[in-house]
Amino acid sequence: MKTNNSLKGIRIIDLSMGWAGPLAARNLADLGADVIKVESCENFDWWRSWEATQEWIDDDGAEKSPAFNSVQRNNRNITLDLSRLEGRELLLKLVGTANAVMENFSGSVLPKLKLSYEIFKDAKKDIILLSMPAFGSTGPWKMFRAYGSTVEQSSGLPHINGLSSDPPMMHHVAYGDAVGGLNGVSALLIALRHQAQAGEGQFIDLSQVESLFPLAAHGILEFTANGKAPLRNGNKSEFFAPHGVYPCVGEDKWIVIQILNEDQWLRFQEIGGADMKRFGDLKDRLSKLDDLDKTIAKWTSTKEAQKLMYILQGAKIPAASTHTMSSLLNDPHLNSRNFWQWLDRAVVGNQPNPSAPFNINGKRLAIKTPAPTLGQHNHEVLTGILGLKQAELDRLEDIGIIGSKPKMPSS
Amino acid sequence: MTKALEGLRVVDIGGSISTEYCSKIFADYGAEVINLEPQSGFETRKSPPFIKGKDESAMHAYLNTKKLSVRKDKLRKESLEDLISSADLVLNNGEKSELSSISRGVFSDISWYGNGGNYDNFIGTDAQCFALNGMLRGLGSVEGPPIIPSGYQAQIVGGMAAFIGSLGQVLGVELGNNKKPSLVETSIYEATLCFTEVGAVSFFNTGLEGKRLGVNRFAPTYPLGVFPCKEGWIGLTVLTPSQWHAFCKLLKMEDLALVPEYQTSLGRLQDIATIEPVIKERLLNFSAKDLFYKAQEEAIPLVQVPTMEELLEVDQFLEREAFTFAVLSDKDSIKVPSVPFRLMETPPSFGGYVADLGENTLSFDK
Numbered sequence: 001m002k003t004n005n006s007l008k009g010i011r012i013i014d015l016s017m018g019w020a021g022p023l024a025a026r027n028l029a030d031l032g033a034d035v036i037k038v039e040s041c042e043n044f045d046w047w048r049s050w051e052a053t054q055e056w057i058d059d060d061g062a063e064k065s066p067a068f069n070s071v072q073r074n075n076r077n078i079t080l081d082l083s084r085l086e087g088r089e090l091l092l093k094l095v096g097t098a099n100a101v102m103e104n105f106s107g108s109v110l111p112k113l114k115l116s117y118e119i120f121k122d123a124k125k126d127i128i129l130l131s132m133p134a135f136g137s138t139g140p141w142k143m144f145r146a147y148g149s150t151v152e153q154s155s156g157l158p159h160i161n162g163l164s165s166d167p168p169m170m171h172h173v174a175y176g177d178a179v180g181g182l183n184g185v186s187a188l189l190i191a192l193r194h195q196a197q198a199g200e201g202q203f204i205d206l207s208q209v210e211s212l213f214p215l216a217a218h219g220i221l222e223f224t225a226n227g228k229a230p231l232r233n234g235n236k237s238e239f240f241a242p243h244g245v246y247p248c249v250g251e252d253k254w255i256v257i258q259i260l261n262e263d264q265w266l267r268f269q270e271i272g273g274a275d276m277k278r279f280g281d282l283k284d285r286l287s288k289l290d291d292l293d294k295t296i297a298k299w300t301s302t303k304e305a306q307k308l309m310y311i312l313q314g315a316k317i318p319a320a321s322t323h324t325m326s327s328l329l330n331d332p333h334l335n336s337r338n339f340w341q342w343l344d345r346a347v348v349g350n351q352p353n354p355s356a357p358f359n360i361n362g363k364r365l366a367i368k369t370p371a372p373t374l375g376q377h378n379h380e381v382l383t384g385i386l387g388l389k390q391a392e393l394d395r396l397e398d399i400g401i402i403g404s405k406p407k408m409p410s411s
Numbered sequence: 412m413t414k415a416l417e418g419l420r421v422v423d424i425g426g427s428i429s430t431e432y433c434s435k436i437f438a439d440y441g442a443e444v445i446n447l448e449p450q451s452g453f454e455t456r457k458s459p460p461f462i463k464g465k466d467e468s469a470m471h472a473y474l475n476t477k478k479l480s481v482r483k484d485k486l487r488k489e490s491l492e493d494l495i496s497s498a499d500l501v502l503n504n505g506e507k508s509e510l511s512s513i514s515r516g517v518f519s520d521i522s523w524y525g526n527g528g529n530y531d532n533f534i535g536t537d538a539q540c541f542a543l544n545g546m547l548r549g550l551g552s553v554e555g556p557p558i559i560p561s562g563y564q565a566q567i568v569g570g571m572a573a574f575i576g577s578l579g580q581v582l583g584v585e586l587g588n589n590k591k592p593s594l595v596e597t598s599i600y601e602a603t604l605c606f607t608e609v610g611a612v613s614f615f616n617t618g619l620e621g622k623r624l625g626v627n628r629f630a631p632t633y634p635l636g637v638f639p640c641k642e643g644w645i646g647l648t649v650l651t652p653s654q655w656h657a658f659c660k661l662l663k664m665e666d667l668a669l670v671p672e673y674q675t676s677l678g679r680l681q682d683i684a685t686i687e688p689v690i691k692e693r694l695l696n697f698s699a700k701d702l703f704y705k706a707q708e709e710a711i712p713l714v715q716v717p718t719m720e721e722l723l724e725v726d727q728f729l730e731r732e733a734f735t736f737a738v739l740s741d742k743d744s745i746k747v748p749s750v751p752f753r754l755m756e757t758p759p760s761f762g763g764y765v766a767d768l769g770e771n772t773l774s775f776d777k
Binding site: 004005006007008009010019023027031032050051064066067069070071132135136138139140141144145146147149150152153154155156158159160161162163166167168169170171172173175178179181182183184185186187189190191192193194196197198200201202203204205206207210211213214215216217218219220221222223224225226227229230234235239244245246247252254255256258260313316317318319320321322323324325326327328329331332333334336337339348351352353354355356357358359360361362 | 413415416418432436440459460461462463469470473524525526527528529530532533534535536538539540542543544545546547548549550551552555556557558559560561562563564567568569571572573574575576578579580581582583585586588589593594595596597598600601602604605606607608609610611612613614615616617620621622623626627629630631632635636637638639644645646647648650651652675676707710711712713714715716717718719720721722723726727728730731733734745746747748749751752753754755756757
């Protein structure tokens, strides 16, 4: 493993919350950027909790959210109360030292904080601002509220997934967030390249809903190129058979099997035994699909999913067993590639951290630091970057501009 | 107007959905992208959906606007070497290539499972990535089988991850942080773990294993999902207590609003049997469109769930030019998604011409 310093010297101020923005910031930090996340004690990242209570605060709940901690590694964390003039001014001083600011609020939040791209630009002439609300920064829906789930619901994807007998099917509790995050970091990298080349910053308008359109492209194109919406046929394919998810030994154990050509089918017949010989070429198999699926399901139901996956893949037949969240941590492939990096984190102890999905020069990108605690780098950033004295920090803490413990909102 | 990635040359020697989505972002922002195709063309030229009345892939058209197409077998050896060695970035699909040794820029390999590891020799598919990342098991009815996500979603996500790794390394060279160009190896499977890594880390901390709860049912909250209205479908997510209260008021279910157990997202999830029939009945009094605007006025995250046909007519997407055109060599065109993010000083090019196989070969054969 090796730390990556491709973006050394680049500083990002991350005002984003939840999943999408922080995931984008995490990717930049993995590549060596100095990412400083700014929260406040009252208005902390809602991914720490959206139902905070005093009991939760007293129990260090803010430091225990696995979801929050999983996207904050390699960052620095400071607190500033941006609703007050002094906090806002310190933020703008920090922006003056940065390459980019990022936020993923709904459209009404920055104006409430008296912040905007123009104001950030006054603080730093060539600043980049990535704004990534659900529906983008223009258009009649620009102020509308959404979560990652809303983003998927609005993208058209549900109407091209699932079974026609069910409602249009979602994939995930927050599918749009992860994809929005990947688009966010892509957009920032492009803008950083232009900033380095031309000395010019800019505003980036990212729509999280539109970020999902490429994932729905097959359905969109079926309609625009052929005038018909794709059928919601569940696991059935009009091009391949067998093509499905079949039960294996044990509770809720499954295997995906997809035969993509006739050579694979001949090999599958050899492994599957006599019952499979009843089915012929693709046309024959497609005409007997229910019978074929039942025959395969009967065969797989006596097999252990992961073992069968290795047997079929060993014969060059596409197959994969289904993981659970627990088995994912023990995936032999991921473990052989050191995908999970274990780091000791304050309050919660040793934690698994997912690696970046790409290796550089054959090496994993080493994670330097686990998720920081709330305000962990107040001193380091405010004295080291902004030149404040310790007495000034003490005063800011006394009046609640900075801090390291969440507070219940005053109203 | 300046293009942010102008001056970069990207050569795609892989021709997969992932390499082409990765290079599409480069092309949209001004890089010169050259598809170096075999005699039979890239595989994506045979990928559904196809364009009605033509033997052409709509997917290939969407992914390849503004790119040039060069036939590898028609290039002389020195021309081929010049092309590869002049590229800032070469994109490959995981198969071994003799061209990697000629590359002088960043060489970026995008494969299903990455180079090395237990699944190194596995044949990959989109469905497999979702099976192995743990997402598939949560989809579909309680009794199963789980339902495979449609299309090329894993490959698109892999292409995005590769774009981040690749441009990150190109930028590292330009900034002087990387002394020499690098090899970037992206695993499509690992890229899709962005959806489930949080679940795995949560399991490690809580010991709670999620179960398949049924179509559109996901922990940790309810109501969340896609529901029928008098006309159309709505998508709904109620998370916070204030959203729950506002939603109850909107649907005139004030009696449910203050039930103590329903003040938390998990509390509501545990009593779906009581809440859902009431919600479903009330929703049938509204059209999806009316309810959408009323709910958003109350800051409730509720939207219409558009069909493919409706998606292309949504005013928000029309105003933002969320769809553009891929223009074919016979001057026909098809509507395709635009770029999801806009850099305002260096805007992307929307859509564009799709080169026929080998159309630009002569320009590169010196």
